[in-house]
Amino acid sequence: GAVVSQHPSRVICKSGTSVKIECRSLDFQATTMFWYRQFPKQSLMLMATSNEGSKATYEQGVEKDKFLINHASLTLSTLTVTSAHPEDSSFYICSAAGSSGRKRDTQYFGPGTRLTVL
Amino acid sequence: QQQVKQSPQSLIVQKGGISIINCAYENTAFDYFPWYQQFPGKGPALLIAIRPDVSEKKEGRFTISFNKSAKQFSLHIMDSQPGDSATYFCAASMMYSGGGADGLTFGKGTHLIIQP
Numbered sequence: 496g497a498v499v500s501q502h503p504s505r506v507i508c509k510s511g512t513s514v515k516i517e518c519r520s521l522d523f524q525a526t527t528m529f530w531y532r533q534f535p536k537q538s539l540m541l542m543a544t545s546n547e548g549s550k551a552t553y554e555q556g557v558e559k560d561k562f563l564i565n566h567a568s569l570t571l572s573t574l575t576v577t578s579a580h581p582e583d584s585s586f587y588i589c590s591a592a593g594s595s596g597r598k599r600d601t602q603y604f605g606p607g608t609r610l611t612v613l
Numbered sequence: 614q615q616q617v618k619q620s621p622q623s624l625i626v627q628k629g630g631i632s633i634i635n636c637a638y639e640n641t642a643f644d645y646f647p648w649y650q651q652f653p654g655k656g657p658a659l660l661i662a663i664r665p666d667v668s669e670k671k672e673g674r675f676t677i678s679f680n681k682s683a684k685q686f687s688l689h690i691m692d693s694q695p696g697d698s699a700t701y702f703c704a705a706s707m708m709y710s711g712g713g714a715d716g717l718t719f720g721k722g723t724h725l726i727i728q729p
Binding site for chain 1: 647649654655656657658659662702715716717718719720721722
């Protein structure tokens with residue numbers, strides 16, 4: 496399978512600060528990347544979809560000015576949580592899909608980033 | 614509105630038994646149905662996926678059964694092992710009708726415990 500990495504794996508920050516999370520596809524070009532959020536013992540909820548070189552498409556209820564997504568290359572997408580508050584504490588997971596063949600059919604997930612806002 | 618309903622919420626199976634998890638969907642535009650396995654603190658890993666043009670797909674100990682008319686699909690884990698203990702999520706998307714990769718709508722998950 497394809498490899499997707501995330502950095503950092505864990506981050507603790509103070510309320511009001513901004514946090515950037517990186518998602519990288521290591522062995523294939525990811526035409527599309529997705530960001531999900533998962534609260535404890537709950538399911539994954541899609542936050543936004545980003546295509547390389549285009550603005551991200553956000554799901555209903557997700558604040559685009561708070562969750563800034565950049566997909567500047569075919570191997571890197573970043574999620575910046577601006578002015579983080581305790582309610583933003585969650586497990587953030589990215590996934591990547593390629594442009595052709597099996598990689599287009601499958602979303603490969605990263606290991607996730609645990610964000611704790613104090 | 615929950616577009617993908619998953620049951621049961623939790624499941625205990627004896628080692629060597631068959632684990633069965635069910636999902637039902639509402640959106641008839643969905644055309645891609647994957648199952649993911651997730652261990653605590655980790656990202657989900659794809660187990661197996663199916664498209665609606667087939668009724669069953671088997672990969673190793675994992676089988677998906679798909680009923681298009683009932684809008685239901687299920688995961689069967691044969692010869693369940695303690696290492697299979699994890700949370701399992703079904704999902705659905707408009708992978709092909711949307712013209713490109715599409716975000717996944719997940720079920721709420723099933724916490725599976727395989728007893729030795």
